[in-house]
Amino acid sequence: MTRQHPSQEDRDESAPGLQAGKHSPKGGDVLPRGLTHAFWFATFNAFSFQIVLGSPMILYARSLEAGAAVLGLIAGMMPLLVIFQIPAAPYVERVGYRKFVYGGWSIRVMIIGLMSLLPLLSPWLNPSSTLGLLLAALFGFNLSRGISSCGWLPWITALVPASIRGRYLAVDTAFVNSASFAVCLLSAFALGSNPPPWRFAALFAFSAAMGAISLSFLKRIPDVAPPREDRGSGQPVPWGAIAGFSPFRRLLWFAVAWSFVFGGVMVFGVAWMKHSGVFSEQTILLLSSFSFVGGFGSLLLLGERLDRLGSRPVLLFAQTLTGLMLCGWTAMAGGLIPASLGSVALLMAVAGLCGAVVQMANTRMVMAIAPAMGRSHFFALFSVVSNVSLGIAPVAWGLFIDVFGARRLSSLGLEWNSYSSFFAAAATTLLAAVFLCNRLEEPQTSSMQRLLKDVLIESPQRFVLRLWGRGSAP
Template sequence: MDLGLKTTVTAIPIELQTDEDDRSTTLQRIPTSEIRRSLKASSIDGVFAAIFSNLTGGVLLSNFLVDLQANSFEIGILAAIPMLSNIVQPLGAWWGDRLQSRLWFCSGIYLPSRLVWLFLLVGMWLYSQHQIDDRTMAIWTMLVVALSHILGGLGSATWLSWMAALVPRQLRGRYFGIRNTISNLTSPIVVAIAGFLVASYPSGELAGFAIALAVGLVAGIISLICQWQMVDVNPQDRLRVGTNKMKERSPSAAVAIVSPPESALATIGKDPYFQGFLWCLGAWTFALNLSAPFFNLYLLQDLSIDVGWVTLYNSLTSVASLALLIPFGRWSDRIGNRLPLVIMGLVMTMLPLLWLGVGKDSLSLWVGLPLLFIVNGGASAAIDLSINNLQIEIAHKHHQAQYFGIAAAVAGISGAAGTVAGGGLDLINPVGGLTSLFVISSILRLLALTPLLLLKHEGERSFLEQLLDFNWLARLTDRSNSV
C-alpha cells in the first residue's frame, strides 16, 4: 500500500495549477460569510481545546505522577508519549485524504481520544479505594495518556490541512496568532485555578485532580461540537476542480494523459528544502525536549515548591503568549517566518542556563521564576507559530496532509528521544543531575539552529543573506497590509 498515492490528470499542452490556484479555488467556492463563521467557530474550539489540554496534561499530570513516586525517567516517558504519538500522523493523513469529509474524520478520531480519559477517572477511584497501588496507578495513567494521544495523532495532520484550506494565505499569520491568543487567554486562568484547587482541595490532591480532569473532559467534548459549526472540506475536490479547470483551458484537447501516481515519500525525496527543514526540526525538538519537561520536575521535586505556585508560574507562559502572539503573527506576515524562528530560538537556547540561577530564595520566587516563564512563553509562541506557518508554506500542493504528518512524525520521534534521553541522563548521572542536563540542552539547541541560517528554497537567498541586506526592517515597519 502506497502512502500518498495520487493520480494527476494533465492535458496537452497545459501548465499544472500552482499551489495558490488550488487554495484560492477552494476559498472561492465557499462564501465569505461561511469562512468567517468557520474561523470564529475554530477560535472557540481552540478555547475549549486549551482547557482540555491544560487539565489533562502539563504540570497537573506531572504533579500527579510525582505524588505516585515516579522518577525522572518515568516523567520523561510521560512527556515522550504525546510526541511519539506523532508517528501515526502520516497514517492519519493518508487515511483522511482518501475520505470525503474532514469534519467527519476529525470527529471520529478526536471523540474517542478524549473519552478515553474516563478510564483514568475509573483508575483514580480504584486507587482511592486502595484496590491498586502507586506503581499500578502510574502505569494505568501512562497507558491512558498513550491511547489518547495515539488516537488524537491520527487526526492532527488532517485538521491542519482542513485549516489550511479555510484560512486565506495572506491572513494565516494573523489568524493563527489571534486564535492562539484567544486560547492562551483561557489557559493561565484555568491552570492557576486548577492548580490551587488541586493543592487546597479539602478531600486531598487526588480528589481535586479528579474534578479538574472531569471538567477538562467536558471542555474537550464542547470543542468538538464547535467544529460542527465549521464548513466541511472534501479532500477529493482538489483533484476534481483541477481536472475541470484543465478542460476549460483546453477544450479542444481530445486526449487526456494520466500521469503516473507519485507518493508523498517520493515527492519529499525530490524536495531538498523540505528535507533540510525536517533535519532542522528534528535536531531542534531533540535539543529542546532534552530538558524542557524536567523544569517543572526540578521545581516540584528538587526545590519542593508547592504545586499551586508552579501552576501559577506556568500560567505566566500563557500570559506571555497572549501578549505576543498577535504581534508575532503580523511580523511573520511581513518578514517571513525564519527571522522570528532564529531570534526566538537563540532566546530559548539561553533559557536552560538561566534556570541554573534560580532557587528557593525570595528573589527567585518573586522575580526570577516569573521572568523565566514569561520569556519561555513568548519565545515558544513565536517558534510554534513560525514552524506552523513554514510547514503550510512549503508543503506540496498534492500532499499537504502527508507533509504535515511526516513533519509531525519527525518532530515526535526526535522530541520523544530527547525526553527519554534526558530522563536517563538524570538517573545515570547522580552528581550533575538536572544541572548538567540543562547545560547539554543549551549547547545542543545552539547547534540545532545553525543549519537554519543556510537553508534556502530553490531560487531564493539563504536566511543569512536576507538578514544581512536589512530589507526586512522596512517590511517590519510597513503597515500597508495591516488588517
C-alpha cells in the same frame, strides 16, 4: 454523520477563502467567518488537553512516585504517537477532513472520562498499579490524538488564504494560550498544597467536560473537499521524494534539532521546581501559567510581522531568546541566582514565548512549502518527524537526569547537578539548531535585523506618532 462537502450555509459562513490562495478582492485579507468556530474549538480544547498533558498530569504522576524517566515518557508519549499519521494520511481524503478529525477527538474525550476514575481507585490500588493504568490510558489518548490530528493542518490550510496564515496562527495561539493560562490558574487553586486524589479526579472530569464542549464547535467548522487527485488514487506515496525536497528537508532537520533543545524544558522545569523543595504544587502551577502569558505575548510581538517578514527571521529571534532562557535556568539550578518567584516566572514566560513563536513559524513555513497535491502527506511527514523528535527528547533527557543521579560538582561558580547539567546540555544543542535555521529556504523572507528594527524602532515610533496625533487633534 458529518458532511464531507460544505453546505451553502458553510460556504456563506466561511467565504471568502475556502481554498488557500483564492479569495475575493474585498475580503481576501480577512479571516474567513467560519473560523470563529475553530478559535472556540481551540479554546475549549486547550481547557481540556492542558490538564491531561500539562503540569497537573506531571504532578499527579509525581504523587504516584514516578521517576524522571517515566515523566519523560509521559511528556514524550504525545509527540511520539504522532508517527501514526504516516499510515493514517491516505485515509484523510477518503473519509473527509471534518469527519476524520471529529471521530478521533470523540475517542479522546471518552478516554479522559475513564481517566478521571483512576484517582478514585487509590484505596484499592497501590501507586505502581495506578501509574501503570495511567500510562495505558495516556497511550490510548495520545494514539487517538496522533491519528486524528493528521487531518487538522490540511483542513485549516485549505480554509485560510495564504496571505493571512501567519495572522490566523497568531490569533489561534492567543486563544490557546489564554485558555491554557486560565486552566493553569484553575488547576492551581483546585489542587492547592498536597492535594488528595479526589481533587485530581475532579480536575480530570473537568477536562473531559471541556473536551465534550469543544466537539460542538469542531462540528461547526466549515468542511472542504480534498483535492480530487488526492482522493482514492491508490498510488504508493513517494515518501522519499517528499523528504528529499530541499526546502522541506532543511526544515525537517531544523525541527529535529529544535525538538531536542526545547523538548525537555517545560517538563523538567516543573520537575526541578518540585525537586528543589522551594515551591508547593499550587505555586508550581501558578508559575507554570506564566508560560501561557509568554505564549499569548507572541501575538503582541508578531502580529502581522510573520506574514510580512517571513518565518526565518522570527525563528532566529526565538533561538536567541531561547539561549538566554536556558542560561537562566542553568544559573538557577546551579545555585548562581536564587530561585525566586519573579525569576522563575520570567523564565517560564520566555519559554512559553519561544515555544509559541517557533511553532507558529514552523507551521507557516510548511504551509508555504507543501504543494496543494499531496499536502496531507507533507504535513503528516513534518508532524511525525518533528513530534517523534519532540517525544524522544524528554525520554532521553530524563534518562540523562536519572543517570547523573545525585552527583554534585562545583565549577565556574555553579553547582553542576543533574538539572543544571541538563539545561546546559540543552543550551549546547541550541548551537546546532541555530546553524540549521540559517540554512532554511523560504520563498519570501527578510532578515532578523529587519525584524528587530521593526519591533524595537519602527513600532515604538508608530505608537508615539499615534499618540501625538490624538493629542494634537482638535
